[in-house]
Each structure stands twice: as C-alpha cells, then as structure tokens.
Amino acid sequence: MQEALPQSELRQIRQDTVHLGDDTLLKRHKLRRGWVFWKEDISALNQIRKELELTRDELRDTGDVLAAENAQHARWLRLTEENRLYDMMETQTARQIAMLRDLLAELQKTEDSRQSQTPARAGHHHRDLHQAEKQPDFCRRAARRNQCAGASAVSQ
Numbered sequence: 001m002q003e004a005l006p007q008s009e010l011r012q013i014r015q016d017t018v019h020l021g022d023d024t025l026l027k028r029h030k031l032r033r034g035w036v037f038w039k040e041d042i043s044a045l046n047q048i049r050k051e052l053e054l055t056r057d058e059l060r061d062t063g064d065v066l067a068a069e070n071a072q073h074a075r076w077l078r079l080t081e082e083n084r085l086y087d088m089m090e091t092q093t094a095r096q097i098a099m100l101r102d103l104l105a106e107l108q109k110t111e112d113s114r115q116s117q118t119p120a121r122a123g124h125h126h127r128d129l130h131q132a133e134k135q136p137d138f139c140r141r142a143a144r145r146n147q148c149a150g151a152s153a154v155s156q
Helices: 007-012 043-115 119-134 136-155
Strands: 017-019 024-031 034-041
Touching: none
Parallel strands: none
Antiparallel strands: 017 024, 024 034
C-alpha cells in the first residue's frame, strides 16, 4: 500500500477522483467541516477491462472469419446455381446441337462435291450468269445447257 499523502497536497486536489497509479484512485467527498479521502484499488476492474478488450478483439476476428465464410458460401451457391443452369441449357439444347452438327456435315459434303467439279466449268458457269443478265435469250440456252449437264451428272 502506498504511503499517505501530505495535507498540503490533499488541499491542492481540485477533482473528486485522481489517479495515483495504474491500479489506484484517490477519491474525496465534502463533509460539513472538511473532506474525507480514501484510496480505491481498481486492479480487478483493470483486469476485467483487459479481458473484455481481448474478448472484443476475438469477437471482431470471429466476425471477420464468419463474414469471409458467408461470402465464400454465397459464392459457392452462385457457382452451383450457374452450373445447374448450364447443365439444364445443355440438356435442353443437346438435340438441336446434334441436328446442327448433322446439317453441318451434310453441308460440308455438298461443298466438297461442288469443289470437286472442274474449275473451268465453275468459271464457265459464272460467265454464263454474267452474260445472262445482258441477253435474255442466252439465259434460256444456258438454263437448258445446265439442265442437260445436271441430267448427265445424275445419270453417271
């Protein structure tokens, strides 16, 4: 315990509570004919305050962890829902995609057979169309020629 304060210092105190140290308060109270002074040990209160600060920090950290877990869970839910929707779209469009693949393969076969024709004939056909724009009678002859060429290609 600390030693008593001199009377001269006690008279100079202007507040009702003064900190004498980390764990000690000097308190006073006015009486009819003077003052009453006493010391109060606040070490237990300081210990509780420190524990509360630690608990507050732990709760803040726990709150941060929970917030991060909640954000992660929300992201997982969003990705799960996106995957479910993509799977549903894939299931619903699988038939159309297969049909498009078949049509594309058929188109590729048609293009390949057209490209296997001689380049001279393809150029001749282009020239015939150009001339057909200028000469209506030529158009009929070219059309007959193409029908004959188509018929001969079918009969071969």
